[in-house]
Amino acid sequence: MKLRHLSCALALAAALGASAQHVMELNTKKLGAPVSPTMYGLFFEDINFAADGGLYGELVKNRSFEFAQPYMGWRVFGNVELKADGPFERCPHYVVLSDPSHRERRTGLQNEGYFGIGVEKDKEYRFTVWAKAPKGKSQLRVQLINENTMAEHQEFVQQKLDIDGTEWKKYELTLKSTKTDPKAQLRLFLSSPNPVCLEHISLFPKDTYKNRDNGLRRDLAQALEDMHPGVFRFPGGCIVEGTTLDTRYQWKNTIGPVENRPTNRNRWEDTFDYRYFADYYQSYGLGFFEFFQLCEDIGAEPLPVLSVGLACQFQNGLDAHAQMDQLQPFIDDCLDLIAFANGDPATNKWAKIRADMGHPKPFNMKYIGVGNEQWDTPYFDRLKPFVEAIRKQYPGIKIIGTSGPDSEGKMFEKGWEAMKAQKADLVDEHFYRPESWFLATPEGRERYGNCGALRYDSYDRKGPKVFAGEYACHGKGKKWNHYETSLLEAAFMTGLERNADIVEMATYAPLFAHVDGWQWRPDMIWYDNLRMFKSVSYYVQQLYAMNKGSNVLSLTMNKKPVAGQDGQDGLFASAVFDKPAGEVIVKVVNTSKQSQPIAINLVGMQGERTATTLTLSHSGSMDDENTLDQPTKIVPQQGSLQCKAEKKLTVLADQVPAMSFRLYRVKK
Numbered sequence: 001m002k003l004r005h006l007s008c009a010l011a012l013a014a015a016l017g018a019s020a021q022h023v024m025e026l027n028t029k030k031l032g033a034p035v036s037p038t039m040y041g042l043f044f045e046d047i048n049f050a051a052d053g054g055l056y057g058e059l060v061k062n063r064s065f066e067f068a069q070p071y072m073g074w075r076v077f078g079n080v081e082l083k084a085d086g087p088f089e090r091c092p093h094y095v096v097l098s099d100p101s102h103r104e105r106r107t108g109l110q111n112e113g114y115f116g117i118g119v120e121k122d123k124e125y126r127f128t129v130w131a132k133a134p135k136g137k138s139q140l141r142v143q144l145i146n147e148n149t150m151a152e153h154q155e156f157v158q159q160k161l162d163i164d165g166t167e168w169k170k171y172e173l174t175l176k177s178t179k180t181d182p183k184a185q186l187r188l189f190l191s192s193p194n195p196v197c198l199e200h201i202s203l204f205p206k207d208t209y210k211n212r213d214n215g216l217r218r219d220l221a222q223a224l225e226d227m228h229p230g231v232f233r234f235p236g237g238c239i240v241e242g243t244t245l246d247t248r249y250q251w252k253n254t255i256g257p258v259e260n261r262p263t264n265r266n267r268w269e270d271t272f273d274y275r276y277f278a279d280y281y282q283s284y285g286l287g288f289f290e291f292f293q294l295c296e297d298i299g300a301e302p303l304p305v306l307s308v309g310l311a312c313q314f315q316n317g318l319d320a321h322a323q324m325d326q327l328q329p330f331i332d333d334c335l336d337l338i339a340f341a342n343g344d345p346a347t348n349k350w351a352k353i354r355a356d357m358g359h360p361k362p363f364n365m366k367y368i369g370v371g372n373e374q375w376d377t378p379y380f381d382r383l384k385p386f387v388e389a390i391r392k393q394y395p396g397i398k399i400i401g402t403s404g405p406d407s408e409g410k411m412f413e414k415g416w417e418a419m420k421a422q423k424a425d426l427v428d429e430h431f432y433r434p435e436s437w438f439l440a441t442p443e444g445r446e447r448y449g450n451c452g453a454l455r456y457d458s459y460d461r462k463g464p465k466v467f468a469g470e471y472a473c474h475g476k477g478k479k480w481n482h483y484e485t486s487l488l489e490a491a492f493m494t495g496l497e498r499n500a501d502i503v504e505m506a507t508y509a510p511l512f513a514h515v516d517g518w519q520w521r522p523d524m525i526w527y528d529n530l531r532m533f534k535s536v537s538y539y540v541q542q543l544y545a546m547n548k549g550s551n552v553l554s555l556t557m558n559k560k561p562v563a564g565q566d567g568q569d570g571l572f573a574s575a576v577f578d579k580p581a582g583e584v585i586v587k588v589v590n591t592s593k594q595s596q597p598i599a600i601n602l603v604g605m606q607g608e609r610t611a612t613t614l615t616l617s618h619s620g621s622m623d624d625e626n627t628l629d630q631p632t633k634i635v636p637q638q639g640s641l642q643c644k645a646e647k648k649l650t651v652l653a654d655q656v657p658a659m660s661f662r663l664y665r666v667k668k
């Protein structure tokens with residue numbers, strides 16, 4: 001964040017003072033509801049090539065030849081045979097490379113990676129393969145190549161690998177790249193007359209997040225850590241449900257040795273024919289153990305979501321789902337997951353797998369989501385036995401139900417009623433809505449009813465808590481990342497903050513998108529094979545997450561919440577107290593096209609103060625966004641501001657720029 005002092009702040013404050021047009025009362029004397037530590041989190045779903053091809057460090061696509069068409073991602077040449085009696089029962093396929101029967105011919109194969117393989121000059125890459133040489137010694141040449149080069153040689157890295165045994169064994173070598181190339185490929189030549197069998201052909205950067213072998217792409221994982229998220233919801237989204245039940249996300253398939261995790265067809269292969277990727281599968285290399293580990297690394301509460309026995313309701317009729325008498329395996333999945341995360345390895349087989357994977361201590365999971373975005377009686381009926389079983393065996397676990405895909409309307413209300421009746425601890429609400437919803441304009445209120453920053457002010461305080469589990473402003477006719485929608489998200493979030501007594505969690509969605517492989521926009525973090533950028537929405541989320549404070553403070557204008565109401569000139573504001581820092585934190589969003597003078601009376605404080613500020617503003621087009629080439633085009637700017645002493649209180653006076661989000665921190 002760059003430092004820019006608000007040099008004329010003092011003079012400005014004096015000029016504005018109590019006569020400023022927008023006078024707000026901030027009561028710093030009385031602490032309101034505590035802010036939940038889970039506030040402002042992340043929602044991860046394997047959409048937009050977020051896992052394989054994204055956060056997961058693997059660079060080889062279809063490393064075990066388990067896609068429906070076993071050579072997807074590969075080009076094979078010469079004498080190559082596919083077999084299905086390999087060493088890993090749940091990934092049985094492998095290839096046999098044999099002599100091409102002519103000294104001028106070649107046998108081998110080549111992997112295209114995910115939209116290419118990104119490698120950087122002087123960085124090291126770990127190549128591993130399970131192999132055997134049925135007739136004794138055999139040899140491979142392992143190369144990184146650029147097929148499109150005009151240079152004499154396509155390969156820019158090459159190593160020989162001797163395969164010396166007749167039994168399956170893991171071989172490893174390090175490839176140090178001599179070039180930076182975002183779209184390299186991996187090529188293997190058989191370089192001996194003896195055949196070789198190859199399985200689980202893998203390439204990882206050595207430099208992964210936390211330097212783990214089966215690790216995550218460092219820059220992307222670091223961006224998650226830098227958000228300081230309170231909660232991490234995974235693994236979806238619709239992939240929890242699957243296009244069909246048998247392609248739903250099954251966590252038990254995602255643990256244990258990576259070589260034996262079966263490949264799954266990704267539900268997002270099937271959704272949009274106008275953004276179609278026929279080879280979108282899940283290797284499950286980034287599985288539930290890795291998700292829990294990531295939560296621990298980044299300090300977020302893990303929030304797994306499991307299938308309630310419903311295949312995606314959008315995509316299916318009633319007969320596609322597990323029937324009521326078929327739910328036990330799904331219920332067991334929930335119970336066993338809690339055991340996997342929290343159980344004692346000495347007495348529980350799932351906990352033992354966790355320990356064997358390197359984490360004997362529990363992950364301390366506290367929440368479970370049952371069903372993603374489900375609706376109506378097919379959901380309500382199925383949820384009941386899950387709630388009963390989880391409550392009976394694990395009364396301390398908080399259960400999260402859902403109110404479906406709509407943020408209002410009959411089905412939404414029915415969902416909330418059912419969740420209240422079943423005593424869900426939290427209700428997961430989803431809202432991908434246009435500007436009019438986020439601003440609660442008259443048009444928005446007419447169409448959507450209870451929307452905008454005042455949405456939660458009128459919620460029943462006695463029922464389940466709110467989890468705003470997926471939301472983003474989808475600009476009308478502009479459903480992609482741009483500055484204006486991020487600003488409206490910031491405005492809306494003042495309502496989440498003000499209603500800390502009922503809103504326990506909130507996660508923006510979706511999280512990741514590969515620029516060459518996305519299906520859904522907007523998204524929080526974008527990347528290609530080597531670069532990434534954080535969207536403006538990321539910075540909005542980060543500003544909230546890093547300044548969530550510990551208790552809400554009352555902040556009003558003309559005795560009303562500051563929520564873009566009539567006479568408030570597009571201003572939204574909320575405030576919290578940060579106990580450990582002893583600071584008052586104020587967030588103000590100006591959604592109007594004019595800068596707005598404000599004066600905030602800090603009731604309960606006296607004397608002059610210096611406030612530090614962080615401002616997101618943009619003087620260019622409201623359609624602008626950060627990009628791979630300009631990743632820091634729009635980022636928060638640091639500054640400071642003098643608050644003046646009035647007779648009995650401190651006054652924070654400022655001119656808030658048009659279309660901006662400014663955050664103030666003042667020592668009490």
Ligand code: AHR
Binds near residue numbers: 236430510
């Ligand atoms: O985030 C993309 C999708 O939006 C999720 O999979 C689903 O829950 C919602 O409809």
